[in-house]
Amino acid sequence: MRFHVMTLFPEMVEQGIGTSITGKAIGQGTIEVHAVNIRDYTEDRHKKVDDYPYGGGAGMLMQAQPVYDCFQAVKQGIVEQRQNGARDRKENEIEGQTGSGLRVVYMTPQGRTFTQQMAEEFSREEDLVILCGHYEGIDERVLEEIVTDYVSIGDFVLTGGELPAMVMIDAVSRLVPGVLHNELSAEVESFHKHLLEFPQYSRPENWHGKEVPKVLLSGNHKMIEEWRLEQSVERTKERRPDLYRKYERLIKCVDWLWKDKLLHMDMIEVIRRGQAELFYSGKDGVLLRDKKSQVCFLTAVSEEAGRKILTEYMPKQIKPEFFVVHQEYLCPLLEEVYGMQSGCACYQAVYTRNVTLRADKSVEIRPLLDDRMEEFLNSCESLGERAYLEERFKSGTVCGAFIKGEIAGFIGIHAQGSMGLLFVKEAFRRRGIASALETEMINRMLALGWLPYAQISIENSEPLALQKKLGLRISDKRLYWYQNK
Numbered sequence: 001m002r003f004h005v006m007t008l009f010p011e012m013v014e015q016g017i018g019t020s021i022t023g024k025a026i027g028q029g030t031i032e033v034h035a036v037n038i039r040d041y042t043e044d045r046h047k048k049v050d051d052y053p054y055g056g057g058a059g060m061l062m063q064a065q066p067v068y069d070c071f072q073a074v075k076q077g078i079v080e081q082r083q084n085g086a087r088d089r090k091e092n093e094i095e096g097q098t099g100s101g102l103r104v105v106y107m108t109p110q111g112r113t114f115t116q117q118m119a120e121e122f123s124r125e126e127d128l129v130i131l132c133g134h135y136e137g138i139d140e141r142v143l144e145e146i147v148t149d150y151v152s153i154g155d156f157v158l159t160g161g162e163l164p165a166m167v168m169i170d171a172v173s174r175l176v177p178g179v180l181h182n183e184l185s186a187e188v189e190s191f192h193k194h195l196l197e198f199p200q201y202s203r204p205e206n207w208h209g210k211e212v213p214k215v216l217l218s219g220n221h222k223m224i225e226e227w228r229l230e231q232s233v234e235r236t237k238e239r240r241p242d243l244y245r246k247y248e249r250l251i252k253c254v255d256w257l258w259k260d261k262l263l264h265m266d267m268i269e270v271i272r273r274g275q276a277e278l279f280y281s282g283k284d285g286v287l288l289r290d291k292k293s294q295v296c297f298l299t300a301v302s303e304e305a306g307r308k309i310l311t312e313y314m315p316k317q318i319k320p321e322f323f324v325v326h327q328e329y330l331c332p333l334l335e336e337v338y339g340m341q342s343g344c345a346c347y348q349a350v351y352t353r354n355v356t357l358r359a360d361k362s363v364e365i366r367p368l369l370d371d372r373m374e375e376f377l378n379s380c381e382s383l384g385e386r387a388y389l390e391e392r393f394k395s396g397t398v399c400g401a402f403i404k405g406e407i408a409g410f411i412g413i414h415a416q417g418s419m420g421l422l423f424v425k426e427a428f429r430r431r432g433i434a435s436a437l438e439t440e441m442i443n444r445m446l447a448l449g450w451l452p453y454a455q456i457s458i459e460n461s462e463p464l465a466l467q468k469k470l471g472l473r474i475s476d477k478r479l480y481w482y483q484n485k
Helices: 010-017 020-027 064-088 116-123 140-146 162-173 183-187 221-239 241-272 303-313 328-338 370-379 386-394 433-447 461-469
Strands: 002-007 032-037 103-113 127-132 149-152 276-282 285-290 296-300 322-325 341-350 364-367 399-403 406-413 419-424 453-457 479-483
Touching: 002 010, 002 064, 002 162, 010 020, 010 032, 010 162, 020 032, 020 162, 032 064, 064 127, 064 140, 103 116, 103 162, 116 162, 127 162, 149 162, 221 241, 241 276, 241 285, 241 296, 241 341, 241 453, 276 303, 285 303, 296 303, 303 328, 322 328, 328 341, 328 479, 341 461, 364 433, 370 386, 370 406, 386 406, 399 433, 406 433, 419 433, 419 453, 433 461, 453 461
Parallel strands: 002 032, 002 127, 103 127, 103 149, 296 322
Antiparallel strands: 276 285, 285 296, 322 479, 341 453, 341 479, 364 399, 399 406, 406 419
């Protein structure tokens, strides 16, 4: 991911971002931060970029011309970089070659308050342009011309936008795959699942007469997790009642979905993993969107209830690319409202036991490094679009099975959280490779505190047999995937 910061003080940004985790990520090429000096684009021979505001008033205002020309130069650089990247990948076209679709964020107290959800949204961008103001602000005309997002880090005024920009870059960067080198760190943190983080302790066990809670020394992981959840709930209730209300709503939603957990495990896990954007939850159904994959999910007790939920509670600005419904009578509704066609019927397979499976020691399974990406993409091209497969590989969730140093097969986790991307090369089939791969993935997901599940097309009998062999329970009801092409 690339950040382009338009500023009057580029050295301030470079020095602030060039240390700690973000500095390491820059050094490794995982992220790029380009601080661009707006003064370099002024037409004034004295490098002046400000003037008095029309109508009078205190202070000076940044002029439109240098800001606009600076943006045009940044945009052109992005276009050229994307085009070069497309040629390197032997592609003819890429989205945004003309520079359209760029997110340009202006740091201002007048903007929307920056949140973790916003950080997740920005982390999906290939390029993010950030504009830092100074003095009394920037000429409104250029803001209207180039800015797509107005963002604030709080209701207070600073001397410039550089510090807010660095705060935002830090929060967004840690969500970019490969920055933390520990995907769990990005998941278990403050605001995850609308709960504040539990209290944590290190050595010594006794400090200033204060003891580390005994449960943390017990070695009982179940008791530790229960204690941590309890502490998170109490801390959130006390310090952030607004977040606690959201948490309560999600808990009630999960309780409703749990009544048919095999059918609804995809929705339950989106909520449990802190990825849910809940649009509606009631006794007649649930409507939500996975913030990571952008997939929308709907379940309802009747066609009439589904119609009401979808038409009254789905935000009008959202035009979903993928939609999952959990009853067949909801399928015509997607076709009617969104023009979606060719729904794929699936069974849901869920591993409901909290016990790891015995691994096949004859097969070496490990996460794949970048040098294996092309082999993965070429082998699994039938499993999805190349851009999606590449995104999944870069997320760090794809594992490979090795026999005598040669890759025999692959498995991964889909963007919305299910196991998938299972592929075994022809020369290695009928040797238990698929079973070994799925066993490894189940154990990895259990270690993360996730409930492993997979979605199998009703026409695919072999994968269904594999799920049953490994002890997964199969839903007797079907769910339906739709894509808006």
